[in-house]
Amino acid sequence: MKKIYKFALILLSTLGLILGNTSTSFSKVEGDKIILGAAVSLTGKYSSNGVHTQNGYNMAVDRINSMGGVKVGGKTYKFDIIYYDDESNPKRAAQLAERLISQDGVEFMLGPYSSGLTKAMAPVTEKYGVPMVEANGASRSLFTKGYKYLFAVLAPANLYLDVAIRTAVELNGGKGVKIAQAFEQDAFSQDVRLGILDAAKETGSEIIIDDKLPKELNDMAATLAKVKATKPDVLVVSGHTKGALTAIRQISEMQVDVPMLAMTHCDAAKLSKQHGKNAQYALCASQWHKTLTYKDKWFKDGMTYDKDFNEMFGYAPPYQAAESSAALLVFKDAFERANSFDQKKVRDALAATDMQTFYGNIKFAPGGQNVSKPMVLFQVICDSSGKCENKVVAPLKWASAKLIHPMPKWSER
Amino acid sequence: MKKNIFLYSALLIFGLIAPFIFPAFKVQLSILCVLIVLAITWNIQGGEMGYNSFGNILFYGLGMYLCASVQVGMFFPLAEWTESGGEKTFVHTPVQFFQGIAVGLAVAAVIPAIVAGLIGYSILGLRGHYFAIGTLGLGVAAGEISGGIEIIGAGQGFTTPPFPNVGSLEARGEFFYYCSFVALVLTFIAVKSIYSTRFKLVLNAIRDNEDKAEAMGIQTMKYKIIGWMISAFFCGLAGGIMGGLVGYIDSTDVAFDGREMGVFMVLMAILGGKGTLWGPVIGATIFHIFKEGFWTFFLGWQYVALGVLIVVIVIYFPEGIMGWLREKYPEKFGEVVDEADRKAQVELK
Numbered sequence A: 001m002k003k004i005y006k007f008a009l010i011l012l013s014t015l016g017l018i019l020g021n022t023s024t025s026f027s028k029v030e031g032d033k034i035i036l037g038a039a040v041s042l043t044g045k046y047s048s049n050g051v052h053t054q055n056g057y058n059m060a061v062d063r064i065n066s067m068g069g070v071k072v073g074g075k076t077y078k079f080d081i082i083y084y085d086d087e088s089n090p091k092r093a094a095q096l097a098e099r100l101i102s103q104d105g106v107e108f109m110l111g112p113y114s115s116g117l118t119k120a121m122a123p124v125t126e127k128y129g130v131p132m133v134e135a136n137g138a139s140r141s142l143f144t145k146g147y148k149y150l151f152a153v154l155a156p157a158n159l160y161l162d163v164a165i166r167t168a169v170e171l172n173g174g175k176g177v178k179i180a181q182a183f184e185q186d187a188f189s190q191d192v193r194l195g196i197l198d199a200a201k202e203t204g205s206e207i208i209i210d211d212k213l214p215k216e217l218n219d220m221a222a223t224l225a226k227v228k229a230t231k232p233d234v235l236v237v238s239g240h241t242k243g244a245l246t247a248i249r250q251i252s253e254m255q256v257d258v259p260m261l262a263m264t265h266c267d268a269a270k271l272s273k274q275h276g277k278n279a280q281y282a283l284c285a286s287q288w289h290k291t292l293t294y295k296d297k298w299f300k301d302g303m304t305y306d307k308d309f310n311e312m313f314g315y316a317p318p319y320q321a322a323e324s325s326a327a328l329l330v331f332k333d334a335f336e337r338a339n340s341f342d343q344k345k346v347r348d349a350l351a352a353t354d355m356q357t358f359y360g361n362i363k364f365a366p367g368g369q370n371v372s373k374p375m376v377l378f379q380v381i382c383d384s385s386g387k388c389e390n391k392v393v394a395p396l397k398w399a400s401a402k403l404i405h406p407m408p409k410w411s412e413r
Numbered sequence B: 001m002k003k004n005i006f007l008y009s010a011l012l013i014f015g016l017i018a019p020f021i022f023p024a025f026k027v028q029l030s031i032l033c034v035l036i037v038l039a040i041t042w043n044i045q046g047g048e049m050g051y052n053s054f055g056n057i058l059f060y061g062l063g064m065y066l067c068a069s070v071q072v073g074m075f076f077p078l079a080e081w082t083e084s085g086g087e088k089t090f091v092h093t094p095v096q097f098f099q100g101i102a103v104g105l106a107v108a109a110v111i112p113a114i115v116a117g118l119i120g121y122s123i124l125g126l127r128g129h130y131f132a133i134g135t136l137g138l139g140v141a142a143g144e145i146s147g148g149i150e151i152i153g154a155g156q157g158f159t160t161p162p163f164p165n166v167g168s169l170e171a172r173g174e175f176f177y178y179c180s181f182v183a184l185v186l187t188f189i190a191v192k193s194i195y196s197t198r199f200k201l202v203l204n205a206i207r208d209n210e211d212k213a214e215a216m217g218i219q220t221m222k223y224k225i226i227g228w229m230i231s232a233f234f235c236g237l238a239g240g241i242m243g244g245l246v247g248y249i250d251s252t253d254v255a256f257d258g259r260e261m262g263v264f265m266v267l268m269a270i271l272g273g274k275g276t277l278w279g280p281v282i283g284a285t286i287f288h289i290f291k292e293g294f295w296t297f298f299l300g301w302q303y304v305a306l307g308v309l310i311v312v313i314v315i316y317f318p319e320g321i322m323g324w325l326r327e328k329y330p331e332k333f334g335e336v337v338d339e340a341d342r343k344a345q346v347e348l349k
Helices: A002-022 A047-066 A090-102 A115-128 A162-171 A187-203 A221-230 A240-254 A302-313 A319-338 A343-351 B002-021 B023-049 B056-073 B078-085 B094-123 B128-146 B171-195 B198-215 B220-246 B251-255 B258-272 B279-297 B302-316 B320-328 B339-348
Strands: A033-040 A070-072 A075-085 A108-110 A132-134 A150-152 A178-184 A206-213 A234-238 A260-264 A283-286 A354-357 A360-363 A376-382 A388-394
Touching: A033 A047, A033 A090, A047 A075, A047 A240, A047 A302, A047 A319, A070 A319, A075 A090, A075 A319, A075 B279, A090 A108, A090 A115, A090 B023, A090 B220, A090 B251, A108 A319, A115 A132, A115 A150, A115 A187, A132 A319, A162 A187, A162 A234, A162 A260, A162 A283, A162 A376, A178 A187, A178 A221, A178 A240, A187 A206, A187 A234, A187 A240, A206 A221, A221 A240, A234 A240, A240 A260, A283 A388, A302 A319, A319 A343, A319 A354, A319 A360, B002 B023, B002 B171, B023 B056, B023 B171, B023 B198, B023 B220, B023 B258, B023 B279, B056 B078, B056 B094, B056 B128, B056 B220, B056 B251, B056 B258, B094 B128, B094 B220, B128 B251, B128 B258, B171 B198, B171 B220, B198 B220, B220 B251, B258 B279, B258 B302, B258 B320, B279 B302, B279 B320
Parallel strands: A033 A075, A033 A108, A108 A132, A132 A150, A178 A206, A178 A234, A234 A260, A260 A283
Antiparallel strands: A070 A075, A283 A376, A354 A360, A376 A388
């Protein structure tokens, strides 16, 4: 038995040594570097969007650093980011927020991907008074908690598909429409659902199917069978990237005819590339599109961003990447206006943000959400050669194509 | 015996001062305590009784939801708190928070134990692989069902009451560390004391040959159910603490997290050596250190590294670390090796 005790003691002392050695903490500003902390989903169900987020951050860091960095107190600093993988798991995200702050000594944070993970991290950053600029947590409930250190560059989730319902009602001569909807069981999609419920109530529309889809979803045939039987005017689906891919795959397999199909995450899922003509006519909510006419001096405009991103990472940037890049621009702007690394001062500077970026205008409401940037709606439209593209159809100010409504029946395609 | 007391008091003192020696690691240490509790309780079924349960995660998740619901429900309308992901925010006063969590943890421990007693009668009738698959289903089903219950937040998740503004910034970390450490000590004492009674022998008899045990007049079902209730009690407690620590409950990713926690508790017990008292403790500690290390040094590849670790465990330590030690140093485990007999056998070969 003695051996075991010895073993246990050795184990404990090793643990002690390991912990003791690794607890050397970084400081927020090391030399000429401003170190930001970020937990993104590199593995797990959000890994594709996590990578878009990380690429967006990296692209902006590169650009800002190569264009002179951040000037604070007469000195020039460069951005650097410590990344961790949150594995698409809220439990891990909360732990990592704690770890970034108390072990790595990070004093400024960038957000993770998805509302659920942001919900798990926000209480931690708030407790330590660490300003967090996030680009991928859109759930409305994030902005009603009275968080003072949370800033989101994107429009809240309940506005995502609001436009689609209103457009459908308008095209129906102002009369309410019949809506079928299916949403993944996660914070973001459930919030999109709330937005639809509100819009339906205001327009006098009727919801005839209201399904919940499991996480990790790869089958929604049951919902689609009901859609085939009940013939709604609009079908709304939201379930991150997998939801979009599953919906298109099964709708085309089952030849489900519906006048309007409204979704989220079409560009992140690269629908027009992956499913080509099968994805045609799908309407998608987006925070950003390359054809929008916003400008800034770092990325110039959407088209240039699209080109540069393509060169750097080899694929067209979905809005998740664009909004992530914008988060860095917001941080840079706030640091320079605060002219200090004091967390409170930076927080106040962030709250007073009022700027235009290639991604859109950014101005925060007291709750922390960006109120000066509307959502856009695009439609997947293919030309005769079978090449498909996302074209903005609403709001009219930026529309580059006319909305095709109703979607042609499968038998006529 | 003297040495035992020395060791236990050393460990106890270490546990009590750990958050001050490693102030930056309070969260990891709290999670370590929770992991050890889960491994110890899993070992009651998997190790001592020979029933490989993947369903203990059910009690952990149940405890988590129960604790948070009681904490909120005692002072505010629960439905309004969770409605649309917690749009309305009610603030707990420090007194409300601590009262809430005390009652919440008690409920989080007791109800899962009762649930274990109720479902145990049918589930524990299954044996071998059937039991493993049946319990695996329990965790998955619970995750999907809870993801559809509006009053606990459904797919939106459940934000647990934030820690009140008392004491320093470190107060929250310290509070949850001591909660989990106390839970660990209670679990260890309880399990150690039942292992010193006839109860453990009965469990072992069930493991070795259940039919024979029954033929000898042991009411095996009764013991199996009691064993599972004990596991459920401490799993629920651990879940309740973990919910408060994470601050956000998601049905499948945090509460009924069978894919991670549910598998980890099995792995940790096997790594340390199932069917021993110290095995799960050592296994959980090593596992946690490895996992945290992989996480830092193999970013993006941590699951590959973890997979390699599992393969190494299965190939080189099939009986776990304790089993390996026991084979190497049987005399340290009180097994008498007759040297003359051993030599005679070697010569015979």
